[in-house]
Amino acid sequence: MTNDIYGPFPGSAAFLAALTERQRARYEELGTNLEVVERRIADACAAAGRPRSEVSMVVVTKTYPAEDTALLAALGVTEVAENRDQDAAPKAETCVNLPLTWHFVGQLQTNKARSVVRYADLVHSVDRPRLAESLGAAVLKAERVPLGCLVQVALDKEAGEGEHRAGVAPADVPALADLIADTPGLQLAGVMTVAPLQGPLAGDPARAFGRLAEIASAVRATHPAATMVSAGMSGDLEQAVAAGATHVRVGTAVLGVRSPLG
Template identity: 35%
Template sequence: MSIQHSILQLTLGQRIDSIRNTIQELKVDNEVTLVAVSKTQPASLIAEAFQEGVTHFGENYLQEALTKQNTLKHLPIIWHFIGPIQSNKTALIAQQFDWVDSVDRQKIAQRLSEARLLSGKTPLSVCIQVNISHELSKSGVDEKELPQLAHCVSLCRGLQLRGLMAIPDPRLSDTELRMQFRKMKDWFDQLRQQYSSMDTLSMGMTQDYLMAISEGATQVRVGTGIFGVREK
């Protein structure tokens, strides 16, 4: 039975419980944060997932997210922006989100920091997105530029460098995918020695989050596994 088909047999609450139980069965030392990827999902389903104990939600599209945030402003949701960031959207992202998981260049980091400082809020938690598979079509900083970007983010007063994020090429074999997760963990461990605020390694989605956790992920982003197959 495929993942998609098995998911359809469960309620949303059962899906969330199944994910949590599976993570607990791995018996890893580090705590794992579940981020529900809620892009294209209605506010009603986000509220239902929140009632089931999920507090972190990830959105890719700014205008869609702002509408949901307004609808759900009575709930203490922790909002993550996880999509590509356009320069002209940095002010709203910095003001409206708790986390940005997809910082991939200095210009964006600096603009987010400036806008966050103007908002008067506490520093914005950020992860640097690494293009670990070196895909031309995918966002993320190249590995050779990662130390320089990490230094830049660490100097931004409106930001707090929390960790790294990656979305490996889904066409990889399991062996290749595991090697890329391990490479991310190596980078995370290396940079964490320099930046004490780093506590988050965000990698792994519905199809591969268990492997990612086994290789050191502390945060996974699950969409289909919670909400089912998205409508196009």
């Protein structure tokens, strides 16, 4: 692929002309999938009595190449997510001229903070004070704009389950939210969760996301600007929208079933 497709004007005539036959087929496939997901989100918003504009689609591009990211940008996608810095950093560098907002959604080690702040606009997976402090220090050193951070909530832990899962127990959310808000270089953006695998809310995304909505409301009572509620993926985005999610993280439904990571 030529570098032309990574330019600042994805979707232009020059961009489309640069595509090979294989890339054009993938472009059309992704476009079809995006239309299906867009319809699902629009229908879910209508069913919940919410304006479509209240919900953002974040396409999770993990395990897929940078060229797919470029094709998504050409199709109008503006928000993408990655979960491993070793994959995200080079991909973001390749796509640096594309008009994209980058979300980091995976479990993050503190020693990766300096790398992540070079490209991420938002980190959804802040789950401990030390990580918040490391991200804040890295932002200040990089002299960049404040980094949006979400508290990752592990709903399993409310029932004493999921000890080893990423995220903080609901009872610990207020303290971590306060710390993020008070950390120079960081901006508290909201809360994030994934449907729990254990506990009474396991297998019931509607109730799980409803519980997250309660937690999000409590955070906003203290931090009114923390309006993001990141919840829902390809299989449960409707329940997330019904519960008030502002961002749904969709991967498989757009890009296809992923190969196992090596």
